Amino acid sequence: xxKLLLAATLATLSALPVHAADYVIDTQGAHAFVQFKISHxxxxxxxxxxxxxxxxxxxxxADLTAxxxxxxxxxxxxxxxxxxxxxxxxxxxxxNVAKHPKAxxxxxxxxxxxxxxxxxxxKLTLNGVTKEVVIAAEKIxxxxxxxxxxxxxxxGTTSFALKDFGINYxxxxxxxxxxxxxxxxxxxx
Numbered sequence: 001x002x003k004l005l006l007a008a009t010l011a012t013l014s015a016l017p018v019h020a021a022d023y024v025i026d027t028q029g030a031h032a033f034v035q036f037k038i039s040h041x042x043x044x045x046x047x048x049x050x051x052x053x054x055x056x057x058x059x060x061x062a063d064l065t066a067x068x069x070x071x072x073x074x075x076x077x078x079x080x081x082x083x084x085x086x087x088x089x090x091x092x093x094x095x096n097v098a099k100h101p102k103a104x105x106x107x108x109x110x111x112x113x114x115x116x117x118x119x120x121x122x123k124l125t126l127n128g129v130t131k132e133v134v135i136a137a138e139k140i141x142x143x144x145x146x147x148x149x150x151x152x153x154x155x156g157t158t159s160f161a162l163k164d165f166g167i168n169y170x171x172x173x174x175x176x177x178x179x180x181x182x183x184x185x186x187x188x189x
Contacts, residue, residue: 019060019066020058020059020060020063020066020067020068021058021059021060021150021152021188021189022056022057022058022188022189023056023057023058023059023151023152023186023187023188023189024055024056024186024187024189025053025054025055025056025057025071025184025185025186026151026185026186026187027052027053027054031153031185032053032183032184032185033049033181033182033183034049034050034053034071034073034180034182035047035048035049035050035180035181035182035183036048036049036178036179036180036181037178037179037181038175038177038178038179039174039175039177040171040175041171041172041174041175042172042173042174042175046080046085047080047081048078048079048080048081048089049078049079050073050074050075050077050078050079050103051074051077051078051079052073052074052076052077053071053072053073053074053077054071054072055069055070055071055072055105055184056069056070056186056189057069057070057184057186059142059152059186061142064110064112064118065109065110065111065112066110067107067110068107068110069105069106069107069120069122069184070104070105070106070107071104071105071106071182071184072102072103072104073102073103073104073105074101074102075090075095075097075100075101075102075103075126076090076097076101078090078095078097093167093169094127094162094167094169095126095127095167096127096128099128100126100127100128102125103124103125103126103127104123104124104125105122105123105124105125105133106122106123107120107121107122108121108122108123108132109121109122115138116138116139116140117136117137117138118137118138118139119134119135119136119137120134120135120137120156121133121134121135122135124160124165126165127165127166127167128166129164129165129166131160131164131165133158133160134158135156135157135158135180135182136156136157136158137154137155137156137182138154138155138156139152139153139154140153140154140155140183141153145187149187149188150187150188151185151186151187151188152185152186152188153183153184153185153186154182154183154184155181155182155183155184156181156182157179157180157181157182158179158180158182159177159178159179159180160177160178160180161176161177162176162177162178163176
């Protein structure tokens with residue numbers, strides 16, 4: 001009788017839906033990055049990153065469409081490896097960090113694609129303007145870490161016109177689009 005009851009209990013538990021797991025993005029261990037590149041006058045690429053950001057996500061491997069992410073970026077932490085340029089980027093010509101110290105991304109929809117790829121739709125708020133963007137993303141992997149935790153990692157890219165976010169400083173048509181690359185590794189909570 002005990003075996004029958006145990007089998008019935010296990011069958012019931014296995015039939016219950018698996019819910020999304022919650023993760024905090026590992027910024028303390030520097031296992032996450034928010035980077036960008038933009039053409040400099042059409043002659044070269046200018047690369048940079050945001051050094052300070054935080055966020056979390058829910059991930060459901062069984063139902064990817066139930067997954068979501070939110071990210072907050074300290075725009076003052078922009079770092080293009082050039083102090084004078086960073087000062088200009090923080091000013092009113094670009095990020096206007098005195099008025100808009102944070103940028104945010106909040107997902108609104110996940111569309112599964114082939115394999116571990118998906119489109120992450122969401123609202124990006126930058127320079128006080130909110131627009132819908134799509135991040136082409138992929139799951140990199142998930143599993144136990146050496147410290148007894150569980151992690152999941154993702155990478156994604158997107159691009160947008162600076163003018164769409166009220167950034168109208170003219171460096172020519174080759175420099176009107178910024179390309180973003182995000183890499184997040186989350187620790188399961």
